[in-house]
Amino acid sequence: xxxxxxxxxxxxxxxxxxxxxxxxxxxxxxxxxxxxxxxxxxxxxxxxxxxxxxxxxxxxxxxxxxxxxxxxxxxxxxxxxxxxxxxxxxxxxxxxxxxxxxxxxxxxxxxxxxxxxxxxxxxxxxxxxxxxxxxxxxxxxxxxxxxxxxxxxxxxxxxxxxxxxxxxxxxxxxxxxxxxxxxxxxxxxxxxxxxxxxxxxxxxxxxxxxxxxxxxxxxxxxxxxxxxxxxxxxxxxxxxxxxxxxxxxxxxxxxxxxxxxxxxxxxxxxxxxxxxxxxxxxxxxxxxxxxxxxxxxxxxxxxxxxxxxxxxxxxxxxxxxxxxxxxxxxxxxxxxxxxxxxxxxxxxxxxxxxxxxxxxxxxxxxxxxxxxxxxxxxxxxxxxxxxxxxxxxxxxxxxxxxxxxxxxxxxxxxxxxxxxxxxxxxxxxxxxxxxxxxxxxxxxxxxxxxxxxxxxxxxxxxxxxxxxxxxxxxxxxxxxxxxxxxxxxxxxxxxxxxxxxxxxxxxxxxxxxxxxxxxxxxxxxxxxxxxxxxxxxxxxxxxxxxxxxxxxxxxxxxxxxxxxxxxxxxxxxxxxxxxxxxxxxxxxxxxxxxxxxxxxxxxxxxxxxxxxxxxxxxxxxxxxxxxxxxxxxxxxxxxxxxxxxxxxxxxxxxxxxxxxxxxxxxxxxxxxxxxxxxxxxxxxxxxxxxxxxxxxxxxxxxxxxxxxxxxxxxxxxxxxxxxxxxxxxxxxxxxxxxxxxxxxxxxxxxxxxxxxxxxxxxxxxxxxxxxxxx
Numbered sequence: 001x002x003x004x005x006x007x008x009x010x011x012x013x014x015x016x017x018x019x020x021x022x023x024x025x026x027x028x029x030x031x032x033x034x035x036x037x038x039x040x041x042x043x044x045x046x047x048x049x050x051x052x053x054x055x056x057x058x059x060x061x062x063x064x065x066x067x068x069x070x071x072x073x074x075x076x077x078x079x080x081x082x083x084x085x086x087x088x089x090x091x092x093x094x095x096x097x098x099x100x101x102x103x104x105x106x107x108x109x110x111x112x113x114x115x116x117x118x119x120x121x122x123x124x125x126x127x128x129x130x131x132x133x134x135x136x137x138x139x140x141x142x143x144x145x146x147x148x149x150x151x152x153x154x155x156x157x158x159x160x161x162x163x164x165x166x167x168x169x170x171x172x173x174x175x176x177x178x179x180x181x182x183x184x185x186x187x188x189x190x191x192x193x194x195x196x197x198x199x200x201x202x203x204x205x206x207x208x209x210x211x212x213x214x215x216x217x218x219x220x221x222x223x224x225x226x227x228x229x230x231x232x233x234x235x236x237x238x239x240x241x242x243x244x245x246x247x248x249x250x251x252x253x254x255x256x257x258x259x260x261x262x263x264x265x266x267x268x269x270x271x272x273x274x275x276x277x278x279x280x281x282x283x284x285x286x287x288x289x290x291x292x293x294x295x296x297x298x299x300x301x302x303x304x305x306x307x308x309x310x311x312x313x314x315x316x317x318x319x320x321x322x323x324x325x326x327x328x329x330x331x332x333x334x335x336x337x338x339x340x341x342x343x344x345x346x347x348x349x350x351x352x353x354x355x356x357x358x359x360x361x362x363x364x365x366x367x368x369x370x371x372x373x374x375x376x377x378x379x380x381x382x383x384x385x386x387x388x389x390x391x392x393x394x395x396x397x398x399x400x401x402x403x404x405x406x407x408x409x410x411x412x413x414x415x416x417x418x419x420x421x422x423x424x425x426x427x428x429x430x431x432x433x434x435x436x437x438x439x440x441x442x443x444x445x446x447x448x449x450x451x452x453x454x455x456x457x458x459x460x461x462x463x464x465x466x467x468x469x470x471x472x473x474x475x476x477x478x479x480x481x482x483x484x485x486x487x488x489x490x491x492x493x494x495x496x497x498x499x500x501x502x503x504x505x506x507x508x509x510x511x512x513x514x515x516x517x518x519x520x521x522x523x524x525x526x527x528x529x530x531x532x533x534x535x536x537x538x539x540x541x542x543x544x545x546x547x548x549x550x551x552x553x554x555x556x557x558x559x560x561x562x563x564x565x566x567x568x569x570x571x572x573x574x575x576x577x578x579x580x581x582x583x584x585x586x587x588x589x590x591x592x593x594x595x596x597x598x599x600x601x602x603x604x605x606x607x608x609x610x611x612x613x614x615x616x617x618x619x620x621x622x623x624x625x626x627x628x629x630x631x632x633x634x635x636x637x638x639x640x641x642x643x644x645x646x647x648x649x650x651x652x653x654x655x656x657x658x659x660x661x662x663x664x665x666x667x668x669x670x671x672x673x674x675x676x677x678x679x680x681x682x683x684x685x686x687x688x689x690x691x692x693x694x695x696x697x698x699x700x701x702x703x704x705x706x707x708x709x710x711x712x713x714x715x716x717x718x719x720x721x722x723x724x725x726x727x728x729x730x731x732x733x734x735x736x737x738x739x740x741x742x743x744x745x746x747x748x749x750x751x752x753x754x755x756x757x758x759x760x761x762x763x764x765x766x767x768x769x770x771x772x773x774x
Contacts, residue, residue, distance in 0.1 A: 050139060051212055052271070052646050055264045056653030058146050061093060063660040065154040072154060082155065089151035094144070101140055115641075119634050180220050187217035194711045211708040215270035218704040219263035222696050226252065226262065230692075243677055247685030251668075252692060261654050262697040268650035269701025269745065270708065275643040277709030279636045284360060285729045286633065288564055290624035291356035292727055295326055295566035296596030297621070300614040304414075306586060309593045310347055310577055311414015315440070316608050322601040324350035325577070328567050328592040331546040341540065344567050348375030348576035354596050356620055360730045361563045362534075370534060373558040374576040376526040381444040381478060385471030390421055391430040393466060396511055398459030400451035401426070408445045411437035416445070416581060420453050428466070438470070444478070445582055446486050448521040449497075449509070458514050459496060465507040477524060479505050484529060487554070488519035489547040489585055496520035527579040532558035534574040536565050538724050545573070546584070553583035564727035571724035658756050665760045679761055686757035691750055698745040 065072075068089075075088055113126045190210045233249035240246070302309055309325035317323040324347045331342075346355070348371045357367035365373075394403045402423035410416055421431040435442070448454040449463060468475045485497035496513035500522050511520055533555040535541050541561075544552035555575075565572030595614060597606070599621075609615070627633065669682050713729055 049271075049642050049646050049649070050142075051216070052264050052267050052649055052653075054142060054146050055267060056649060056657075057143060058150055059261065059264065060653060060656055060660070061147055061150040062153075063657055064092070065089065065150060067660065069154065069157070072157075085155045086151065089155055090147060093147035093151070097140065097143055097147070101136070105136055115638065119637065183213065183220060184217045187213035190214075191707070191711065195714075210712060211270060211274045211705070212267075214704040214708050215267040215701070216263070218270065218700040219266035219697070222266060222700040223262040226693060226696050244681040244684035244688060247672065247677070247682065248688035248692070251685065251689045261657055262693060262700075264650050264653055265694060265697035266701040266704065268646045269698055270705040271646050272643050273702050273705025274708045274712075275636075275639050277706065278713060279640055281709070281713045281729055282633065282636055284358070285727065286624055286627040288358045288360060288727045288730075289627055290620050291358055292564050292566060292569050292725070294356070294618050294620040294623050295594065296324075296355050297599040298597040298601070298617040298619060300595040300597070300609060300617045302593050302595055302614055304593055306345060306577065306591055306593050307410060307416045307581065308414040309595055311410065311412065312612070313347065313350070313595060314414070315412065316605050320347075320350040321353055322598045322605055324354040324596050326355075326566060326594050326596055329548075329580075329586070330590040331548050331588070341542070341545065341573055342568060343545065343580070344565055344572050344574045345577050345580050346374075346566070346574060348578075351375075354598055355566065358564075361565070361727075362560070363563075365559065370558070370574075374532050374534060374574065374579070376576070376578050377528070378481075378526045379477075380526055380578065381475065381481075381524050382441045383444070383470035383473075383475040384438055384441045385435070385473070386438070387432055387434050387471055388419055388421070389430060389432040389467075389469045389472075390465065391428065391467040392424045393428045393464040394424045394426050396426075396449075396459055396461035396463050398451070398461075398511075399457035399516060400455075402452070403463060404450050404452045404454045405431075406448045406454035408448065409438070409442040410445060410581070411442050412440045413437055418448075418454075423452055424463075430467075435470075444475070444524065445578075446521050446523045448486075448519070449511070450520055454520075456493075456496075456518050456520070457516050458518065459511045459520065460513065461511055463509050463511070465509070479507060482525045483507055483522045484525055486519075486521035486523040487529075487583065488521075489549040489551045489553070489583070490519070491551040492517065493551070494518040497522055523582055527576065527582060528556075530554045530556045531575060531579045531583055532556060534558045534565065535561045536568060536572040537561045537563055537570040539568075539571050539573050545575075548585040548588045550588075563730060567725075569725040569727050654752075662756075662759060669760050683757045683761045686760050687750070687754055690752070690756065694752075702745075 072085060072088070075085060080088070109126070109128060109132075116124050116126045186209075190213050194210055230249050230252040233252070234246070237246040237249050304312065306325060306327045306329075309327070313323040313325050314320075326344065326346045329343045329345055351357070351371040351374075352366065352368035355367060357370070359366075362370060388407065390405065390407075392403065392405065396403050400423075402425050404423045405421045406418040407421070408416065408418050415437070417437075419433055419435055421433050424431060447465075450459070451457045465479065468478050479502070482502055483500045485495055485500060488495055494513050494515060494517060496511050496518040497520050498510040498512045501508045501510075507522075509520075509522060513520070531545075531553060533545070535557055539561070541557055543554065543556070545555050547553050562570075562572070562574070564570050565574050595609065597609070597617065665686070669686075672682050673679065
């Protein structure tokens with residue numbers, strides 16, 4: 001019945017079974033697979049990998065063609081024509097491409113089979129389809145085009161430039177400038193388009209291209225910025241005595257091969273930050289979805305009533321360290337109320353210690369803060385014993401000659417029941433009633449007045465509670481703390497209690513009602529009169545909720561709305577058990593009751609639960625594991641693998657680029673040593689150059705990746721279902737992780753720069769200059 005009501009309230013898919021326990025997960029799987037989110041996730045990673053490979057290829061070919069300038073010059077002097085020079089320049093790249101293509105196809109296919117066997121369904125066919133062949137052809141063609149562009153620049157150089165020992169920096173051509181501006185404009189347009197969405201949507205071409213475009217645009221802009229700063233740095237350092245600063249600035253300004261590594265390093269770090277950020281955001285969402293579905297590390301479904309479940313948790317775990325009770329309450333429809341919003345009821349004082357409460361649900365407020373906002377403000381009124389005695393001064397005039405009193409308590413077993421004292425005659429009198437089930441402690445919820453058994457009546461006057469004891473011991477909290485009138489649970493029923501005043505250790509209750517359609521009751525002030533309720537982000541915030549007895553009780557939002565709540569997600573309404581039983585009835589509603597437990601619950605307590613039929617809990621870890629196996633999560637794993645390949649490829653390309661530059665840099669260092677520059681100054685200059693260049697690339701990559709990750713996570717449906725019961729993916733950017741990543745990258749780059757500087761200076765000998773002269 002409760003599941004049926006959930007379907008009616010939320011329009012959820014019909015035919016869901018309570019026994020499956022994976023309704024949310026199954027629905028998520030269907031919708032995620034139908035949207036093809038996994039494919040949209042992997043495509044930008046693959047494109048990023050291809051982009052970094054092409055950029056590195058162009059840089060390495062440029063460096064290689066720089067070393068072969070002498071060969072091209074010699075071929076020109078021997079009468080080679082332009083076609084022959086083209087053949088000479090393209091021969092090496094094409095041979096490499098012919099050898100690498102079959103190797104890449106074989107390795108890619110084998111890797112796909114291995115990943116499919118480990119991550120997907122066993123024995124899943126992995127065919128080599130037409131799309132794979134077309135992708136191979138596309139990569140080969142683009143690679144050949146990149147090689148042709150690089151060779152064209154080398155072949156188009158005049159003979160004087162080819163013969164020159166040092167390649168002077170030249171201004172970029174018009175086509176290059178137009179291409180740069182176009183890439184920057186495309187990156188800006190993609191960023192604005194993605195960030196301007198009001199609601200999350202399925203990934204489109206803009207989202208797929210955003211990380212790549214930001215990486216390229218950031219690399220280009222940072223490269224130009226470094227060159228501009230290097231010019232100012234040269235002029236500034238030329239007026240100072242420190243030669244190392246001048247050497248570093250001059251090298252950055254004039255040796256463009258060093259600044260060419262900015263683009264691939266920036267692209268690799270952008271992809272890394274984006275992939276890690278999106279993976280963390282999706283993993284956080286899956287943890288939030290699992291916490292929403294289960295509510296705690298362990299959740300036992302029970303047929304007990306909610307008060308009995310609360311009593312059981314208090315019996316087995318008196319200190320509230322491992323167990324708590326929770327429930328979903330679905331009020332029945334009637335003609336008096338139109339607010340049929342399901343409620344989630346929790347034993348709030350135990351919420352922080354037992355329940356799962358991801359930080360993204362209520363940013364800035366912990367589960368402890370929520371428990372304090374919802375739960376009782378002071379300890380409840382409790383007593384223990386076998387008899388209850390009350391003395392009352394009855395000055396009430398009503399439909400009945402005597403005053404009936406009923407004390408509603410939550411007993412040892414968790415049952416809500418009324419302790420009816422014999423009616424009090426007019427004047428002062430004392431009544432005693434035997435009680436059962438209060439040996440350990442009963443909690444007083446309300447005290448009701450009226451005719452026999454506290455029946456409602458027209459009444460006015462005063463009744464003074466002069467004493468109340470359990471087995472002769474005064475019940476603390478009744479005559480030494482404030483109480484207030486209790487609102488009726490039935491609509492169109494008058495509140496007969498006008499005021500409750502604590503006067504000289506006595507509770508003086510004033511009644512005024514001229515109709516039997518009234519209710520006279522008082523309750524302790526440990527919970528507010530207007531019940532605090534935590535609403536979900538999508539929940540309609542009402543000022544009144546159904547009592548379950550054809551009435552409404554007043555509620556008020558407990559702070560800002562939550563991103564998600566147990567069971568109900570962003571459409572949930574969370575209320576404390578004590579406040580709820582004071583204001584509402586469970587007799588006219590359908591309730592799903594659960595007992596939550598921590599992972600480290602002692603075995604003795606788990607055995608006690610098992611003895612009461614609670615032995616097969618739903619685990620939050622298992623629920624998240626199921627979510628971790630969906631197509632989107634698996635695609636993100638592949639994204640991380642590709643990201644690792646991108647970084648390795650960038651580092652390998654950087655090492656190869658430095659190795660190609662090493663002979664020329666050794667000659668430069670030897671030239672400086674010949675004119676008297678100290679070895680230390682040369683080494684510091686080389687280190688400073690690479691720290692500036694690679695540090696700028698690292699910072700640009702982290703910034704671009706962080707921006708892309710924030711925008712995409714905020715505006716794209718990264719695996720969450722369009723349902724009011726499932727939390728959304730919350731955009732986030734972990735500044736600490738970004739700073740840590742930047743620091744690690746900078747340290748690695750500084751170490752690499754120091755090693756390269758050591759190799760440069762160690763090989764800088766005058767013999768290399770003599771060899772070069774010959």
